[in-house]
Structures are given as structure tokens and as C-alpha cells.
Amino acid sequence: MLRSREPEAAGPSVERDPLLSLTVLFLGLIAVGLFAAAILAVYTYSTPGVEAPLVIAISLGFGLVLAANLLGRAVREWRASR
Numbered sequence: 001m002l003r004s005r006e007p008e009a010a011g012p013s014v015e016r017d018p019l020l021s022l023t024v025l026f027l028g029l030i031a032v033g034l035f036a037a038a039i040l041a042v043y044t045y046s047t048p049g050v051e052a053p054l055v056i057a058i059s060l061g062f063g064l065v066l067a068a069n070l071l072g073r074a075v076r077e078w079r080a081s082r
Contacts, residue, residue, distance in 0.1 A: 033058045036054065
């Protein structure tokens, strides 16, 4: 590959946040779960009992992701204030 004649500008250093990675992972899983719940709600007539536990699990997962992010933000604010 050809090198440019101008020196490369140093970009901002990106700090990797494990909470952000886990949030993206779990929100992706929640999206897949919601898609599965939508399919089960429309196309499954023989097992209507599977819909409620799935939606409850999705809601609990979203609540845990939200709580983890709020707790992480609170810890970062507390550390910055010290």
C-alpha cells in the first residue's frame, strides 16, 4: 500500500469500556429475543404459554442492562468527584 507524504495526525485515543461492549451484546440479544417473540406471537397457535416467559425474560434483561449502565455512570461520576 502506498504511504502518504504527510505525517499522520495522532487520533484521539479510544478507551475501551467493557460495560459498553456488554451493553451492545445484550441489546443485540434483546433485539433477537423481541424478533422471536414477534414471530411466536403471530405464527404459533399451539403453544401460547411460551410468549409470556419470553417477554418477561426480555424485560428483565433490559432492566439489568439499564441498571448496570446507571450504576456504572454513578461510579464514574463518584470517582471523578473525588
